[in-house]
Amino acid sequence: GQQVMQIPQYQHVQxxxxxTTYCNSSTTLSNIQWYxxxxxxxxxxxxxxxxxxxxxxxxxxxxQFGEAKKNxxxxxxxxxxxxxxxxxxxxxxxxxxxxxxxxxxxxxxxKVLA
Amino acid sequence: xxxxxxxxxxxxxxxxxxxxxxxxxxxxxxxxSWYQQTPxxxxxxxxxxxxxxxxxxGNFPGRFSGRxxxxxxxxxxxxxxxxxxxxxxxCASSVTDRAAGGYTFGxxxxxxxx
Numbered sequence: 001g002q003q004v005m006q007i008p009q010y011q012h013v014q015x016x017x018x019x020t021t022y023c024n025s026s027t028t029l030s031n032i033q034w035y036x037x038x039x040x041x042x043x044x045x046x047x048x049x050x051x052x053x054x055x056x057x058x059x060x061x062x063x064q065f066g067e068a069k070k071n072x073x074x075x076x077x078x079x080x081x082x083x084x085x086x087x088x089x090x091x092x093x094x095x096x097x098x099x100x101x102x103x104x105x106x107x108x109x110x111k112v113l114a
Numbered sequence: 115x116x117x118x119x120x121x122x123x124x125x126x127x128x129x130x131x132x133x134x135x136x137x138x139x140x141x142x143x144x145x146x147s148w149y150q151q152t153p154x155x156x157x158x159x160x161x162x163x164x165x166x167x168x169x170x171x172g173n174f175p176g177r178f179s180g181r182x183x184x185x186x187x188x189x190x191x192x193x194x195x196x197x198x199x200x201x202x203x204x205c206a207s208s209v210t211d212r213a214a215g216g217y218t219f220g221x222x223x224x225x226x227x228x
Contacts, residue, residue: 033216042204043157045216088157092213101170102147102213104157 004091004105012111019079021108023072023089030092032065032072037107038085046074079112086110116140118220120205126226132193135223139186139207145169146188147217148180151202160203163188164211195227 003026013019023032031050035043047056049065049072056063062075072089089105119138127133139146148160159172163182180190186207192199202224206217 033213035217042219042221043206043217045218048216090213090217101172102159102162104149104159106156 004089004103006087006089006105006108008108009106010109010111012113013079015081015112015114016078019076019083019110021074021087021089021110023074023091023105025070025091025093025103027093028069030069032069032092033090034063034072034074035088035090035104036085037088041085043088076110079110081112081114084110084112118205118207118218120203120220120223122223123221124224124226126228127195129195129197129227131195132191133195133225134189134191135203135205135225137188137190137205137207137220139188139205140218143207143209143218144186145208145211145213146182146186147206147208147213148188148190149204149206150174151204151222152200157204160190162211169211192225197227200225200227 005024007022031048033048034046036046037043047063052069053067054065060077064073074087076083086107086109088107091103093101121136145164147162150158160174161171161180162169166182177193182188202222204222205220208217
């Protein structure tokens with residue numbers, strides 16, 4: 001079945017350093033979404049990418065969708081302690097027969113050291 | 115506007131019992147999806163309902179079931195609880211199906227089976 005893997009699984013950075021998490025799907029996705037889950041909280045929607053090669057920015061966060069629509073990345077510039085949490089990508093696999101599955105990636109847990 | 119409301123927040127059940135969890139989506143959201151989150155397995159898709167119809171189902175045993183009412187509120191039921199069912203159960207709603215525009219998650223119900 002479809003799998004969406006994220007690397008790295010864990011990342012510890014010093015405050016001010018950059019951070020990148022990569023999301024790789026075994027199948028082509030019609031779109032990809034990113035979520036952030038703070039410790040003890042629930043996932044919060046960050047952004048959706050739809051087009052091949054699309055790049056979107058939100059302040060210090062840069063999101064990219066691969067040309068083949070099978071991978072994506074989230075880059076955070078100059079991390080802050082408020083960036084702590086687990087970042088998930090999620091994709092909509094068109095599937096077959098009119099069905100689809102919305103699959104979450106394995107997540108990358110970010111810890112920022114002050 | 116009110117967010118996604120899940121009740122109860124915490125639940126302790128004995129192995130073999132059954133449990134019903136409730137989710138009230140954001141007003142106007144017609145799609146409700148359920149996810150199981152555990153430290154080892156991440157976010158696992160349970161099912162999605164749209165306009166009272168189950169649109170898709172994840173790879174969970176038949177002990178897991180759900181339904182959606184005409185007001186879009188949803189319930190999920192787990193019968194014959196097992197220790198491995200201990201998890202955070204998250205409900206997510208979106209305006210249309212296929213998580214278009216992103217999911218809004220509730221705070222979850224933390225189920226502990228003893």
